[in-house]
Amino acid sequence: MDKIKVGIIGCGKISSIYMENCPKFEVLDLTACADLDLNRAKEQAAAYGIPRACSTEELLADPEIDIVINLTVPAVHAEISLKALKAGKHVYVEKPLTVSLEAGKLVLEEAQARGLMVGCAPETFFGAGIQTALGLIEEGVIGRPVSATAFMMSRGHEHWHPDPEFYYAPGGGPMFDMGPYYLTALVQLLGPIARIAGITGKALPERIITSEKKRGSVIPVEVPTHIAGTLEFEGGAIASLITSFDIFGGSSLPPIEIHGTEGSLLVPDPNTFGGPVKYRRTGEEEWTEQPLVPGYEGNSRGIGPADMVYALLNGRPHRANGELAYHVLEAMWAFHHSSDSGRYYEMTSNCERPAALPAGLKPYTLD
Structure with missing residues (x-):
């Protein structure tokens, strides 16, 4: 099975579980991490055996990295995701997709225009x-x-x-x-x-x-x-x-x-x-x-990016996809808009229900 080179941007608290789990999946090769605080990136790289710690700009300029996992704070999700897409890389971002609906649309439109994939947490529904x-x-x-x-x-x-x-x-x-x-x-x-x-x-x-x-x-x-x-x-x-x-x-x-x-x-x-x-x-x-179906019962963050790689290699839709994330983003805003207006909010977006995971998968595989 081919491995896809992955880089993580954002080395805060949530990054540890991604760094621990990504190498377990047969299709992910975690090769670099970046953070505004380079020392924090170096500490995480040393702790999890990641070959390189660098700046965001250096990671995005690396032609060998195909997928960026964006673990920055929500306020810069859109900025980093757009930079990664413009650098020709697929993006998997921590939730929420973006802070605003307008930014969410920009991210999805940029990905579509470039023929790239956008994925978004949470992937806990894979569990x-x-x-x-x-x-x-x-x-x-x-x-x-x-x-x-x-x-x-x-x-x-x-x-x-x-x-x-x-x-x-x-x-x-x-x-x-x-x-x-x-x-x-x-x-x-x-x-x-x-x-x-x-x-x-x-x-x-x-x-x-x-x-x-x-x-x-x-x-x-x-x-x-x-x-x-x-x-x-x-x-x-x-x-x-x-x-x-x-x-x-x-x-x-x-x-x-x-x-x-x-x-x-x-x-x-x-x-x-x-x-x-x-x-x-x-x-x-x-x-x-x-009884639970055989599968992922422990904290398996990283499974979303892995599913993106399988989708990329096998030509199928990925489950934690941008359309699902945008639909959820709109729903979250809908509660606030409805409260402010005193009216129902009619959803404008749609998405497909993600496909169930196949039965009988080997550990840390998805196809």
Whole structure:
């Protein structure tokens, strides 16, 4: 199997799991990493055996690197992705695709014009948890899906993250941070979204950092920190979703439930790859735990770029693609636009439900 040379731009906290996992996939050759802080890039390169640490400009100028994994902060996702595309490289970017819809369109248009691929996290829906739930829905175990609930209830990140400021700046907040996991999982399970009604709020005007690196620093809160709303899917199902950084005493709400005409399905946390999957059919008194399909149960970030390479080599669509990411980006903005206008937001974008992973794959393969 051919290997494709990959470079990572952005050596912050999330980069470690990509650097650990990329070499495990038979098609990825992680050859370089870059960061605004060259010392941080050098530290990560040394820690994970990456041959070269360099500047962003040097990485983009390397003709041997075919795919850039963009792990920068959301505010510069579009800038770095566009630079990589203009350098003739395919791009896989951490969520969200971009901060604004306008920038998202520019990225997709640039890729299309150059015949390049854009992929975007989250790829957690590749995991055994969501794939098992998808299989049960497609087998008709709960009948036709008619409704769903999804809850991401958190106190925010300033108590643990070393650099939490961007979570409360434009492009941050619970919807843009965690919404991609929940919305992508719902699109995988229920299909594309037709319209959204939302309302947003903010509990505190500022947050105090209690993690050690910047303990005591004050963060102005520039974005809504509690977003709630209702989604109608093109297939007819209706879902309720809350994403919040304003839950200061904890929550016992389940991450995702899908309810159908013949039963209900408990879906694991979409920020993980595994987790228990349970269903209960009409008339049954107990939940049945479904064995997970063989696959990716541990943290497998890096699987999205690997799937892009298989798609590139085999001429098929990749699953965590730009159209899916843009649809999710528009849905996240839809909650805010609906809240501001007091009206439903009618979705303008569409996407295909990603194909289920094939059964019986060897570890760290996708075709």
